[in-house]
Amino acid sequence: MYRLYDYLPSGNGYKVRLVLRNLDLPYELIEVDIKTGASRTPEFLKKNPNGRIPVLDVPGRGFLPESHAIIAYLAEGSALIPTDAFERARMWQWMCFEQYHIEPNIGTVRFWLSLGKTRAELGERLIDKKKSGYAALDVLEEELRDRQFLVAERYSLADIAVFAYTHVAHEGGFDLEPYPHVRAWCDRVTTQPKWAPITQL
Secondary structure (H helix, E strand, O other), X not given: XXXXXXXXXXXXXXXXHHHHHHOOOOEEEEEOOHHHOHHHOHHHHHHOOOOOOOEEEEOOOEEEXXXXXXXXXXXXXXXXXXXXXXXXXXXXXXXXXXXXXXXXXXXXXXXXXXXXXXXXXXXHHHHHHHXXXXXXXXXXXXXXXXXXXXXXXXXXXXXXXXXXXXXXXHHHOOOOOOOHHHHHHHHHHHOOOOOOOOOOX
Protein backbone atom coordinates (compact mmCIF):
# COMPACT_ATOMS: atom_id res chain seq x y z
CA MET A 1 0.00 0.00 0.00
CA TYR A 2 1.14 3.53 -0.76
CA ARG A 3 1.93 5.92 2.07
CA LEU A 4 1.34 9.60 1.35
CA TYR A 5 3.10 12.23 3.42
CA ASP A 6 0.87 15.26 3.08
CA TYR A 7 -0.66 18.39 4.61
CA LEU A 8 -4.43 18.40 4.04
CA PRO A 9 -4.89 22.09 3.09
CA SER A 10 -2.13 21.80 0.47
CA GLY A 11 -3.27 22.07 -3.14
CA ASN A 12 -0.25 20.06 -4.25
CA GLY A 13 -1.15 17.24 -1.88
CA TYR A 14 -4.79 17.51 -2.94
CA LYS A 15 -3.83 16.69 -6.54
CA VAL A 16 -2.33 13.41 -5.38
CA ARG A 17 -5.31 12.52 -3.19
CA LEU A 18 -7.74 13.20 -6.05
CA VAL A 19 -5.81 10.88 -8.34
CA LEU A 20 -5.58 8.15 -5.70
CA ARG A 21 -9.35 8.41 -5.14
CA ASN A 22 -10.12 8.51 -8.87
CA LEU A 23 -8.12 5.36 -9.51
CA ASP A 24 -9.30 3.53 -6.36
CA LEU A 25 -5.74 3.16 -5.12
CA PRO A 26 -5.54 2.42 -1.39
CA TYR A 27 -3.13 4.50 0.65
CA GLU A 28 -2.24 5.51 4.16
CA LEU A 29 -2.09 9.23 4.88
CA ILE A 30 0.72 10.48 7.09
CA GLU A 31 -0.06 14.07 8.01
CA VAL A 32 2.87 16.48 8.07
CA ASP A 33 2.24 19.88 9.66
CA ILE A 34 4.28 22.18 7.46
CA LYS A 35 3.32 25.20 9.58
CA THR A 36 5.29 23.82 12.53
CA GLY A 37 8.29 22.78 10.45
CA ALA A 38 7.48 19.07 10.35
CA SER A 39 8.72 18.82 6.76
CA ARG A 40 12.12 20.21 7.77
CA THR A 41 13.05 17.61 10.37
CA PRO A 42 16.06 15.34 9.76
CA GLU A 43 13.67 12.37 9.53
CA PHE A 44 11.53 13.96 6.83
CA LEU A 45 14.51 15.32 4.91
CA LYS A 46 15.66 11.73 4.41
CA LYS A 47 12.45 11.20 2.45
CA ASN A 48 12.68 14.46 0.51
CA PRO A 49 15.84 16.59 0.86
CA ASN A 50 13.84 19.53 -0.52
CA GLY A 51 11.74 19.49 2.64
CA ARG A 52 8.35 19.72 0.94
CA ILE A 53 5.16 17.74 0.77
CA PRO A 54 3.65 15.72 -0.80
CA VAL A 55 5.89 12.68 -0.82
CA LEU A 56 4.68 9.26 -1.91
CA ASP A 57 6.25 6.13 -0.44
CA VAL A 58 6.10 3.60 -3.26
CA PRO A 59 6.45 0.05 -1.92
CA GLY A 60 9.68 -1.55 -3.05
CA ARG A 61 10.80 1.55 -4.96
CA GLY A 62 11.34 4.42 -2.54
CA PHE A 63 10.11 7.94 -1.93
CA LEU A 64 8.74 10.06 -4.77
CA PRO A 65 8.34 13.82 -4.18
CA GLU A 66 6.80 16.57 -6.36
CA SER A 67 3.05 16.46 -6.96
CA HIS A 68 3.14 16.31 -10.76
CA ALA A 69 5.73 13.55 -10.78
CA ILE A 70 3.57 11.60 -8.33
CA ILE A 71 0.28 11.97 -10.21
CA ALA A 72 1.92 11.14 -13.55
CA TYR A 73 3.36 7.99 -12.00
CA LEU A 74 0.06 6.96 -10.43
CA ALA A 75 -2.02 7.67 -13.54
CA GLU A 76 0.29 5.94 -16.03
CA GLY A 77 -1.87 3.91 -18.42
CA SER A 78 -5.16 5.29 -17.03
CA ALA A 79 -7.86 7.40 -18.67
CA LEU A 80 -6.49 10.45 -16.84
CA ILE A 81 -3.60 10.65 -19.33
CA PRO A 82 -4.47 11.10 -23.04
CA THR A 83 -3.14 8.41 -25.35
CA ASP A 84 -2.70 10.85 -28.24
CA ALA A 85 0.82 12.34 -28.15
CA PHE A 86 -0.32 15.90 -28.94
CA GLU A 87 -3.10 15.88 -26.36
CA ARG A 88 -0.68 14.39 -23.84
CA ALA A 89 1.70 17.26 -24.56
CA ARG A 90 -1.20 19.68 -24.03
CA MET A 91 -1.80 18.04 -20.67
CA TRP A 92 1.81 18.71 -19.70
CA GLN A 93 1.50 22.26 -21.02
CA TRP A 94 -1.29 22.94 -18.52
CA MET A 95 0.53 21.18 -15.72
CA CYS A 96 3.58 23.38 -16.37
CA PHE A 97 1.33 26.44 -16.54
CA GLU A 98 -0.05 25.54 -13.13
CA GLN A 99 3.38 25.19 -11.55
CA TYR A 100 4.73 28.41 -13.08
CA HIS A 101 1.71 30.72 -12.88
CA ILE A 102 -1.01 29.43 -10.56
CA GLU A 103 0.70 27.70 -7.63
CA PRO A 104 3.47 30.34 -7.15
CA ASN A 105 0.92 33.18 -7.13
CA ILE A 106 -2.55 32.03 -6.08
CA GLY A 107 -1.22 29.19 -3.95
CA THR A 108 1.45 31.32 -2.30
CA VAL A 109 -0.91 34.16 -1.38
CA ARG A 110 -3.38 31.66 0.05
CA PHE A 111 -0.61 30.16 2.20
CA TRP A 112 0.62 33.57 3.36
CA LEU A 113 -2.87 34.53 4.48
CA SER A 114 -3.35 31.18 6.24
CA LEU A 115 -0.29 32.10 8.32
CA GLY A 116 -1.99 35.32 9.37
CA LYS A 117 0.17 37.61 7.26
CA THR A 118 -1.34 41.05 6.71
CA ARG A 119 -1.41 43.22 3.60
CA ALA A 120 0.82 45.71 5.39
CA GLU A 121 3.41 43.02 6.15
CA LEU A 122 3.41 41.64 2.62
CA GLY A 123 3.45 45.01 0.85
CA GLU A 124 4.67 44.95 -2.74
CA ARG A 125 5.10 41.18 -2.69
CA LEU A 126 1.33 40.78 -2.30
CA ILE A 127 0.60 43.29 -5.06
CA ASP A 128 2.91 41.48 -7.46
CA LYS A 129 1.52 38.04 -6.62
CA LYS A 130 -2.07 39.21 -6.98
CA LYS A 131 -1.31 40.79 -10.36
CA SER A 132 0.35 37.60 -11.63
CA GLY A 133 -2.41 35.43 -10.18
CA TYR A 134 -5.13 37.39 -11.96
CA ALA A 135 -3.12 37.23 -15.20
CA ALA A 136 -3.14 33.43 -14.88
CA LEU A 137 -6.89 33.44 -14.27
CA ASP A 138 -7.34 35.60 -17.38
CA VAL A 139 -5.55 32.97 -19.47
CA LEU A 140 -7.59 30.17 -17.95
CA GLU A 141 -10.86 32.02 -18.50
CA GLU A 142 -10.10 32.54 -22.18
CA GLU A 143 -9.04 28.93 -22.74
CA LEU A 144 -12.21 27.61 -21.07
CA ARG A 145 -14.52 29.84 -23.09
CA ASP A 146 -15.22 27.16 -25.69
CA ARG A 147 -14.36 23.93 -23.91
CA GLN A 148 -15.63 21.77 -21.08
CA PHE A 149 -12.24 20.51 -19.92
CA LEU A 150 -8.68 21.62 -20.56
CA VAL A 151 -7.51 18.76 -22.79
CA ALA A 152 -9.24 16.57 -25.37
CA GLU A 153 -12.69 17.55 -24.03
CA ARG A 154 -12.44 15.14 -21.12
CA TYR A 155 -11.30 15.12 -17.52
CA SER A 156 -7.56 14.56 -17.19
CA LEU A 157 -4.56 15.23 -14.99
CA ALA A 158 -4.53 18.73 -16.46
CA ASP A 159 -7.88 19.51 -14.84
CA ILE A 160 -6.85 17.99 -11.51
CA ALA A 161 -3.58 19.94 -11.43
CA VAL A 162 -5.06 23.31 -12.36
CA PHE A 163 -8.20 22.90 -10.24
CA ALA A 164 -6.31 22.25 -7.00
CA TYR A 165 -5.38 25.87 -6.28
CA THR A 166 -7.81 27.62 -8.63
CA HIS A 167 -10.94 26.49 -6.81
CA VAL A 168 -9.66 27.89 -3.50
CA ALA A 169 -8.37 31.14 -5.01
CA HIS A 170 -10.88 33.06 -2.89
CA GLU A 171 -8.98 31.91 0.20
CA GLY A 172 -6.10 34.01 -1.11
CA GLY A 173 -8.35 37.00 -1.70
CA PHE A 174 -8.83 36.40 -5.43
CA ASP A 175 -12.30 37.20 -6.75
CA LEU A 176 -13.57 34.57 -9.21
CA GLU A 177 -16.83 36.42 -9.92
CA PRO A 178 -15.45 37.97 -13.16
CA TYR A 179 -14.49 34.48 -14.39
CA PRO A 180 -17.73 32.66 -15.29
CA HIS A 181 -16.03 30.03 -17.47
CA VAL A 182 -13.52 29.22 -14.74
CA ARG A 183 -16.33 28.90 -12.19
CA ALA A 184 -18.38 26.66 -14.50
CA TRP A 185 -15.33 24.46 -15.08
CA CYS A 186 -14.71 24.21 -11.34
CA ASP A 187 -18.30 23.06 -10.94
CA ARG A 188 -17.79 20.40 -13.62
CA VAL A 189 -14.71 19.10 -11.83
CA THR A 190 -16.63 18.77 -8.57
CA THR A 191 -19.22 16.56 -10.28
CA GLN A 192 -16.63 14.01 -11.35
CA PRO A 193 -16.95 10.53 -9.80
CA LYS A 194 -14.99 10.13 -6.55
CA TRP A 195 -14.33 13.85 -6.22
CA ALA A 196 -13.84 15.07 -2.64
CA PRO A 197 -13.22 18.46 -1.00
CA ILE A 198 -9.62 19.51 -0.39
CA THR A 199 -9.45 18.64 3.31
CA GLN A 200 -11.47 15.42 3.13
CA LEU A 201 -9.56 12.14 3.37
